[in-house]
Amino acid sequence: MLMPTGGGKSLCYQIPALLREGTAIVISPLIALMQDQVAALQQNGVKAAYLNSSLDYHEAVEVENRLWAGELDLLYVAPERLATPRMQTLLEQTQIALFAIDEAHCVSQWGHDFRPEYRQLSHLHQRFPQVPRIALTATADVPTRHDIMEHLQLHDAALYNSGFDRPNIRYHIAENQGKAKEQLLQFIREHHDGEAGIVYCLSRRKVEETAAWLERQGLTALPYHAGLPPEQRQHHQTRFLREDGVVVVATIAFGMGIDKPDVRFVAHLNLPKSIEAYYQETGRAGRDGLPADAWMAYGLQDVITLRQMQQDSSAADQQKRIEQQKLDAMLGLCEIISCRRQALLHYFGDHLDAPCGNCDNCLTPPETWEATVAAQKALSCVYRTEQRFGVTYLVDVLLGKNNERITRFGHDRLSTFGIGKELAANEWKALFRQLIASGFLSVDMEGHGGIKLTANAKPVLRGEQSLTLRKPSKAKAARRGSKAGSATLPHGALWEALRQHRRELAAAQGVPAYVIFHDATLAEMVEQKPQSLAALGAISGIGARKLADYGEGFLDVILAHRETESE
Known part of the structure; x- marks a missing residue:
């Protein structure tokens, strides 16, 4: 299934x-x-x-x-x-x-x-x-x-595939412009202030630094990674499940099996290692079917780090090749200029006829530019520096920086020295990242992470192939589009009263609040305002057992609210 x-x-x-x-x-x-x-x-x-x-x-x-x-x-x-x-x-x-x-x-x-x-x-x-x-x-x-x-010896088993689309999740992928934490905070403040979320980081150190920084900004943020004592991990997980508005900052050690329906956002401060991992992790948002966000900020250093980790692993060569292909696919998803949901579903063999209208590329189409000449300069610089140097060094050569290292290698005398002053350093780095994502360049993991040409680079260098690429974007969140069939959570006195009653029941039983009723069920109570147990029992998520256990209490809250309104 x-x-x-x-x-x-x-x-x-x-x-x-x-x-x-x-x-x-x-x-x-x-x-x-x-x-x-x-x-x-x-x-x-x-x-x-x-x-x-x-x-x-x-x-x-x-x-x-x-x-x-x-x-x-x-x-x-x-x-x-x-x-x-x-x-x-x-x-x-x-x-x-x-x-x-x-x-x-x-x-x-x-x-x-x-x-x-x-x-x-x-x-x-x-x-x-x-x-x-x-x-x-x-x-x-x-x-x-x-x-x-x-x-599992399931060769003759029936295969049921209900599709992979989660239309209530809005996908947004941004460039890490050196201020990823600030970008994340802006996103949370604008769209999910006071709501539950998960922030994924690649390293334990970054988890702890990010959680502490978000705490200083006034959020309730808890770290979670395998290096913490088991009792601390359990305590943080319990708080996340049972309290409102908690943000967990975690490595991928957190999440699988977390059946919390009201996670309103999942954010990544580093690139996931594959589309499968990205889909699994972002899928922890919006399990109740209400609107949720999948937000990510990534940069070239993420790619280099993940590829180095792959190279250093003890996996067999075939496994490493597959992991490399999966990382390339993930990077490609980040750099595309078309609908992200269509590309995501296509990866899993699923199909979406038209652009989704609920991802950043659909809501705020990225600017593109004719990048052929700039790409030729970048590729030529890689070639003339003998394919041994990293992106930062190559950008310095293109910008014509006279530092000791460039002078020592004699690269200040190359034809590519200083020919790239029409672009800023961050724009060149974005170009190199897209050239790597598109397969024109690769990272040499057996050496010191130098950038190398691939066979795909030759047609571009010869002028036989033109390139249209994504223009580096400013740090901003995509506007929220209206999505057919989606809804927003209610506000007001009745909503808060129902949530408070649910919290009290959950605390008395030592279970998460959503085990009593999901947010979607409370939202329907607010909308329907049932006046009898029979009408309450008709609301989605209220079965016979829960109606018997909790029906009168929630009905009393609704009726009391009605009396307050009529006074």
């Missing part, structure tokens, strides 16, 4: 789990995902539990006994626990309704989040040949899909 984040993948195994005899075993990669889904299921009266390292011995034994006794509809387990002899023996003594393998891209070495433990799941069909299996993911290109089906 291929379905976008927030599209309802869990229903594809939760409903069969309730209808079939026995217990459904859900293989999930993260504790947070298990805890969130089990809490939500229990709110709806479903007999669900999990087995993971957060339980002590006695709690784990109690869950195992409930499984053995057939008292569970669903049991969430990690792949590591599933592989233990104790768990295997327990499962053989249990009637199993189905196996659901969530985040199935973790199976594939081509996936963006490969986890070796998932490979062990290939034995499920041998040990439990009569038990149905379903694999689910939000992010898998064609090679990754084939790899998943191969390793």
Whole structure:
């Protein structure tokens, strides 16, 4: 099952789990995902539990006994626990309704989040040949899909692809103009002040520096990365889930399995390593279907850093080539001048007939320029400096800077010395970045990161190919366009009163507020203002169990608000 984040993948195994005899075993990669889904299921009266390292011995034994006794509809387990002899023996003594393998891209070495433990799941069909299996993911290109089906022995399985489009998310990608934190703050202040969001950074150091800086600017910002003590990570994650308006600044260690529906924005201060990673991370915004933003600021240094990391990894050469191709595709998405959503969907084999009207390139079309002559100067400078130097040095040569290093190498006597004064240094850097993204230049990772020509550069140097490129933009956020079918969150006394009542219920039960009701459900209460339990029960997101548990309390809030208005 291929379905976008927030599209309802869990229903594809939760409903069969309730209808079939026995217990459904859900293989999930993260504790947070298990805890969130089990809490939500229990709110709806479903007999669900999990087995993971957060339980002590006695709690784990109690869950195992409930499984053995057939008292569970669903049991969430990690792949590591599933592989233990104790768990295997327990499962053989249990009637199993189905196996659901969530985040199935973790199976594939081509996936963006490969986890070796998932490979062990290939034995499920041998040990439990009569038990149905379903694999689910939000992010898998064609090679990754084939790899998943191969390793899970799902060759004859039906393939369901509901598409990858998340029309409520607006994509905006900006150049890092040396003030990325200031650009981020401006974006948050203008569009999401006081709302929940996630900011991704490449390094732990940058995570902590950014979180501290945002705190100083008056935001509630918490760092999250694998180097923090486990109890601090858990505390920050709990605050993010249960408090309003918290911004988490994190490495990619944070996010998978975070089932928080009201994340209003996901921001990147560094380039993700692939389109799959970008799509997965941005997909954590707007799971409730309401408008959300995916914002990113990136620069050439991101490309060099990621390519150096790829080169230094212990992966096989074939894996490195695939990672290189994925990074190139991600960089290409950043530099295109057409609709970003169309390009994003095309990468996953999906199709959008017309430009989306809800990305920065559609809302504020980028300026372009005839860059052939400038590109020839840049490429020629790379060639004449013997393809050994980085972008900053090459820009200094083009601008004719007489520094000691240029003089020492004799590059002040080259024909390309000082021929680029018509552009500023940042414009030249943007040009080099686009030439790398377009495949005319490459970064030499085996040396010291020098820029090299590729075979594609020859037609441009010879004047046989012209280039039209994106003109470097100013730091500004795209205007928010109107999007058919999207809605904005309400404001006012009733909205705040409903949220306060929800907060009190959640605090009393020790669960996130959205486990009680999603924002979208409260928004419909504000719009409909139901005057009876029957009318309240007709609102989306209020089932029979929640109507019985919470209906009278929320109805009292609505009726009290009506009396206040009529006075």
